[in-house]
Amino acid sequence: MKFTRKAKAVWNGSGKDGKGALTTGSKVLENTQYSFHTRFEDGEKGTNPEELVGAAHAGCFAMQLSFLLNENDFTANTLDVNATGTFEDGAVTNITLNLNGDVPGIDAEQFQQIAQKAKEVCPISKLLKAQIDLKINLKNA
Structure with missing residues (x-):
């Protein structure tokens, strides 16, 4: 495609x-x-490139994870992903993805493995040179 x-x-x-x-x-x-x-700075209404990259990364990762869960016969009720980017010395040096998932029937280890794979194969993750950290929380695990 x-x-x-x-x-x-x-x-x-x-x-x-x-x-x-x-x-x-x-x-x-x-x-x-x-x-x-x-x-x-804060206080003025508007966006910025780093915020847009964070939104793109969170959205891409959540969709990628959803597809990988489906491939493993799971369907998420909710995948809530927050992306926090660190801008330092003229570069985005780190992005942390905070994932909160509600996925019926999956155990914590399976969810961790599938989420790590999603981080690796997500097209936006592949695009970025920054270190990407993933923090995972599975509801009812």
């Missing part, structure tokens, strides 16, 4: 005082604001 997806960024002004807007091909993001302030 091969496909392409598009996104667009428009930046106006200087690095610190300028502002930008992001639009995705799906229009889920449409002229969504981002700036120095939304990236490096």
